[in-house]
Amino acid sequence: MIKLGLFSVAYSSLWYAGKALSIKEQILKAKELGFQGLSIECKRPVAFPLDLDKKVRKEIKEFAKSQGIELVACESMSNFASEVMEQRENNLAMMHDILELANDLEVKKVKIFAAWAGVINDIGEVAEYVPHTISRFLNYEDMKRWNRAREGIKEVCRWAKDLGITVALQNHPPVIRWGYEDALQMVKEVNMDNLKLCLDVPLFQQKQSDEYIHEAVEACRDLIVMSHYGAWNFEEENGEVVQKPEDWIGGVLINYRTSIKELNRINYNEYLLQEQCSPVIRNHKYGGFEENDRKNKLATKYMKKLIAEV
Numbered sequence: 001m002i003k004l005g006l007f008s009v010a011y012s013s014l015w016y017a018g019k020a021l022s023i024k025e026q027i028l029k030a031k032e033l034g035f036q037g038l039s040i041e042c043k044r045p046v047a048f049p050l051d052l053d054k055k056v057r058k059e060i061k062e063f064a065k066s067q068g069i070e071l072v073a074c075e076s077m078s079n080f081a082s083e084v085m086e087q088r089e090n091n092l093a094m095m096h097d098i099l100e101l102a103n104d105l106e107v108k109k110v111k112i113f114a115a116w117a118g119v120i121n122d123i124g125e126v127a128e129y130v131p132h133t134i135s136r137f138l139n140y141e142d143m144k145r146w147n148r149a150r151e152g153i154k155e156v157c158r159w160a161k162d163l164g165i166t167v168a169l170q171n172h173p174p175v176i177r178w179g180y181e182d183a184l185q186m187v188k189e190v191n192m193d194n195l196k197l198c199l200d201v202p203l204f205q206q207k208q209s210d211e212y213i214h215e216a217v218e219a220c221r222d223l224i225v226m227s228h229y230g231a232w233n234f235e236e237e238n239g240e241v242v243q244k245p246e247d248w249i250g251g252v253l254i255n256y257r258t259s260i261k262e263l264n265r266i267n268y269n270e271y272l273l274q275e276q277c278s279p280v281i282r283n284h285k286y287g288g289f290e291e292n293d294r295k296n297k298l299a300t301k302y303m304k305k306l307i308a309e310v
Contacts (some may be wrong), residue, residue: 001037001262001269002260002264002269002270002271002307003037003162003269003270003271003272004035004036004037004271004272004273004274004300004303004304004307005030005035005036005037005038005039005072005112005271005272005273005274006026006029006030006033006035006037006038006039006273006274006296007038007039007041007075007228007273007274007275008021008023008039008040008041008046008047009041009075009275009276009277010182010231010274010275010276010292010296011025011026011029011046011275011276011292011293011296012041012046013045013289014119014121014126014127015126015127015277015278015279015280015292016126016276016286016287016288016289016291017125017126017286017287017288018280018288018289018290018292018294019289020045020046020171021046022046023038023040023046023060024059024060024063025183026046027060027063027064027067027069027250028067028189030069031067031069031300032069032202033257033296033297033300034300034304035069035268035274035300036069036070036271037069037070037071037072037228037267037271037273038064038069038070038071038072039071039072039073039074039075039111039271039273040071040073040074040075040107041075041077042074042075042076042077042098042101043077044223047074047101049094049097049100049101050097051100052101056102057101057104057105058104058135059226060105061104061105061106066124068236071105071106072107072109072226072271072273073102073105073107073109073110073111073168073226073273074096074098074099074101074102074105074107074109074110074111074270075110075111076094076098076100076110076111076112076113077116077118077119078091078094078095078112078113078114078115078116078152078156078297079091079113079115079116079117079118080149080150080151080152080153081094081113081114081115081143081145081146081148081149081152081174081175082148083144083148084202086122088148088152091152091176092152092155092156095110095112095156095159096108096159099156099159099160099163099165099271102163102165103163103165107165108164108165109165109166109167109168109225109226109290110160110165110166111166111167111168111169111170111198112153112156112167112168112169112170113170113172113176114146114149114150114153114169114172114175114176114183114186115145115149115173115174115175115176116172116174117129117131117132117174118130118273119131125278125286126279126286127279132173132174144173146175146186149175149186150186150190152168152191153167153186153195154192157190157192157194158192160194161192161194165194166194166195166196166225167192167194167195167196168196168197168198168225168226169183169186169187169195169196169197169198169227169260170183170197170198170200170203170226171183171197171198171199171200171203171205172200173203178203178204178205178207179203179204179205179207180199180204180216180219180220183197183199183220184197184219184220184223187223193269196223196224196225197220197223197224197225197226198224198225198226198227198228199216199217199220199223199226199227200222200227200228200229201227201229201254201255201256201259201307202228202229202230202254204216205249205252206249206252206263208252208253208255209255210255210258210308213255213258213262214258214262217259217262217263217265217266218262218266221266224263224266225267225270226270226271226273227259227263227270227271227272227273228272228273228274228275229254229256229272229273229274229275229299229303230254230274230275230277230278230297230299231274231275231276231295231296231299231300232270232276232277232278232280232295232299233245233246233254233299234287234295234298234299234302235298236298237250241298241301241302241305242302243256243302249252252263256306257305257310260272260306260307260310261310264310272303272307274296274299274300274303276292276295276296280292280295
């Protein structure tokens with residue numbers, strides 16, 4: 001049975017002009033929204049591992065249990081593909097700290113990217129993504145980036161295995177292209193039994209047909225342990241919550257209905273995690289905490305209804 005959870009980026013203050021909620025506050029927010037779990041993005045201002053000492057980690061773990069909220073995963077923003085040795089080593093050091101945090105919180109999943117372009121958070125009211133390219137194997141440099149990413153993932157998986165932690169690779173560019181194929185190929189090449197997939201349907205971009213989603217879920221059925229959906233693409237009209245077309249992929253609707261149907265078909269009993277990971281904008285202005293909260297509540301209502309219908 002599919003479970004719904006909150007991803008802490010939704011209330012991290014990066015994508016709206018307002019305060020961030022601490023992990024404890026997000027546990028309460030997840031409970032308020034009727035979620036069963038909380039997944040933790042491991043970066044400032046909410047959960048940078050170096051900001052959370054052993055005492056705080058113990059308090060978070062006990063508080064989550066007291067509220068009946070499962071701590072689902074620790075989610076990293078890793079990048080193993082850099083040609084700069086020190087940058088790769090810095091990422092490995094970060095991952096070592098995140099695995100330690102997960103272990104202290106008794107969290108058994110850690111999400112990774114093969115590569116992550118990054119976020120700039122000190123240039124305006126809200127954060128911005130660093131531009132990046134997605135192409136793979138168009139030239140020798142692309143292949144080298146892929147190979148560096150593979151070796152970094154493999155090293156993290158070895159550490160994670162000693163802690164009994166599953167690593168979930170997200171199908172997110174760069175290096176890995178939109179869709180499911182590259183992420184699945186990377187898992188095959190790493191060839192570690194504790195490497196699985198975080199498969200997100202919005203990251204299929206325009207490939208939202210029933211046939212493609214069936215193909216993706218079937219190909220990855222034994223590997224899917226996490227998935228996200230976006231809180232940004234819902235609105236209220238005439239008292240009903242409706243899904244809106246995605247301008248960033250040419251006005252296509254994300255095919256959540258078929259994705260839930262397909263996950264049910266393979267008896268998926270893990271989490272769908274709600275995230276708000278792009279600027280909250282209304283009437284061409286950045287929204288504050290209240291607008292962000294409104295968007296998250298609309299998404300929660302929509303997805304609960306859709307899961308019940310499917």
